[in-house]
Amino acid sequence: MSEHPRRLGKYEIVGVLGRGGMGTVYRGYDPAIERTVALKTIRRDCLESGVADAIARFRNEARAAGRLSHPAIVGVYEYGEDHDISFIAMEYVEGFGLKEYLHQIGVMPLADSVSVVMQLLDGLAYAHEQGVVHRDIKPSNLIITSKGKVKITDFGVARLESSELTQVGTVIGTPSYMSPEQFMGLPADARSDVFAVGVMLYELLSGQRPFTGSMESLAYRICHEEPVPPSQVHPAVPMAFERIVARALAKRPEERYPTAGAFRDTLRLALEHELDMQEAPSVSEETVIRTVSQLGKPRFDPAAATAVTGSSSRGLTQSASRIENSTLTSVERELASVIGPVASVMVRRAAGRANTLNELYDALAEKLPAGPDRDAFLARRSGTAASPMETGSQAVLAETRVLGGQRLEIPDAVLDAASRLLARHIGPIARVVVKRAAKRAISLEQFHDSLAGEIAEPADRNALLGELRRLG
Numbered sequence: 001m002s003e004h005p006r007r008l009g010k011y012e013i014v015g016v017l018g019r020g021g022m023g024t025v026y027r028g029y030d031p032a033i034e035r036t037v038a039l040k041t042i043r044r045d046c047l048e049s050g051v052a053d054a055i056a057r058f059r060n061e062a063r064a065a066g067r068l069s070h071p072a073i074v075g076v077y078e079y080g081e082d083h084d085i086s087f088i089a090m091e092y093v094e095g096f097g098l099k100e101y102l103h104q105i106g107v108m109p110l111a112d113s114v115s116v117v118m119q120l121l122d123g124l125a126y127a128h129e130q131g132v133v134h135r136d137i138k139p140s141n142l143i144i145t146s147k148g149k150v151k152i153t154d155f156g157v158a159r160l161e162s163s164e165l166t167q168v169g170t171v172i173g174t175p176s177y178m179s180p181e182q183f184m185g186l187p188a189d190a191r192s193d194v195f196a197v198g199v200m201l202y203e204l205l206s207g208q209r210p211f212t213g214s215m216e217s218l219a220y221r222i223c224h225e226e227p228v229p230p231s232q233v234h235p236a237v238p239m240a241f242e243r244i245v246a247r248a249l250a251k252r253p254e255e256r257y258p259t260a261g262a263f264r265d266t267l268r269l270a271l272e273h274e275l276d277m278q279e280a281p282s283v284s285e286e287t288v289i290r291t292v293s294q295l296g297k298p299r300f301d302p303a304a305a306t307a308v309t310g311s312s313s314r315g316l317t318q319s320a321s322r323i324e325n326s327t328l329t330s331v332e333r334e335l336a337s338v339i340g341p342v343a344s345v346m347v348r349r350a351a352g353r354a355n356t357l358n359e360l361y362d363a364l365a366e367k368l369p370a371g372p373d374r375d376a377f378l379a380r381r382s383g384t385a386a387s388p389m390e391t392g393s394q395a396v397l398a399e400t401r402v403l404g405g406q407r408l409e410i411p412d413a414v415l416d417a418a419s420r421l422l423a424r425h426i427g428p429i430a431r432v433v434v435k436r437a438a439k440r441a442i443s444l445e446q447f448h449d450s451l452a453g454e455i456a457e458p459a460d461r462n463a464l465l466g467e468l469r470r471l472g
Helices: 044-048 053-066 098-105 110-129 190-206 215-224 239-248 260-274 285-295 325-339 343-351 357-365 372-379 393-404 412-440 444-452 458-471
Strands: 011-019 024-030 035-043 076-082 085-091 095-097 142-145 150-152
Touching (some): 053 076, 053 085, 095 098, 095 285, 098 142, 098 190, 098 285, 110 190, 110 260, 190 239, 190 260, 215 343, 325 343, 325 357, 343 357, 357 372, 412 444, 412 458, 444 458
Antiparallel strands (some): 011 024, 035 085, 076 085, 095 142, 142 150
């Protein structure tokens, strides 16, 4: 059993609330004022493991949330360092993440959904007035307390008016909730948070997110496609809210609500005048009790939140690549000249599956539309091929792995059906993905797994697997 420190600064350590990849969240106690706190920590050895920017984000969270004092925002008391541990002392909140609520009950009652969003917008309106843009609003970054109050947490990638933490050209956020300008690496402002809240409102009302699919298909859909109206997903969605969601999800920032406050006020007016309902100041006791009884004892675990920052994320960095980082950086630059800053995410993801540089280029090229840009990208392959890579028997084995196996023959009817199923999640590129997977697979199981790997959400991925297996 791992030991934990007895103290951090002036705080006594009472217990462990949660563990993350880079640190631990402790339950602490301030004896001077007799107050229970949550202590979010990060290990200094992150500096030695190639993710030093995590320290910058950690300090950024303390700076951003530390300047805010609002009932809908988890309070930050101080940032401190004790030997080899950096920590943030913050408000101790008992509750569950909104993400866990949605997993348990699916679609929340209308009054509760609106209450969550209006509390959230109230907190964001205050944060924006203080010059803080969150940039990573999503259900897992919202806690619902036992009294039905919403608390915003995890300001690790927040933008401050005076901050230089992120520059133009860096992709910041969580893909399903990112605005078009975030995908394009443009500066995010309050209207980017408005877009993320629009995604959440859609999800709360309909039980589904408006945009789904792999990173590449998400980038295209969010920037270019209109989502299915939420009433077509869940017929009980009132038309008044459909119009509100549509404006919040406008592609151009200037066409959205100009502020979180304007978004909140529009919701209130629709609730009162079109639905003859009054704003609920908190999530109903019935919903809280029903959900908490299924989830168990409330807890506070801000370490569970994860963001995609630049080219790293939990989902993108766990797959080891045979290709050296210097080579990947070169490929990123080449692809970015064609599609912009989202290239860094695409390259790192594809690298986790590619055994050779040729495989990497082929995988990336398949994501590009046919034309001069794709041809130009592939033409650069020879210039990168001499870059350092792993060599020897493992690399040779990787090149010949598929050739050495027996090619799987899949009927055209099955391929067509698989393409239609996958297209629901990633769009028309599905046909190309299916064709590629069929060429590489040596078993139906491998073929199914390859297609399911294109889906980001576990529930959607498992549903697709079930449908594919029924095809035979």
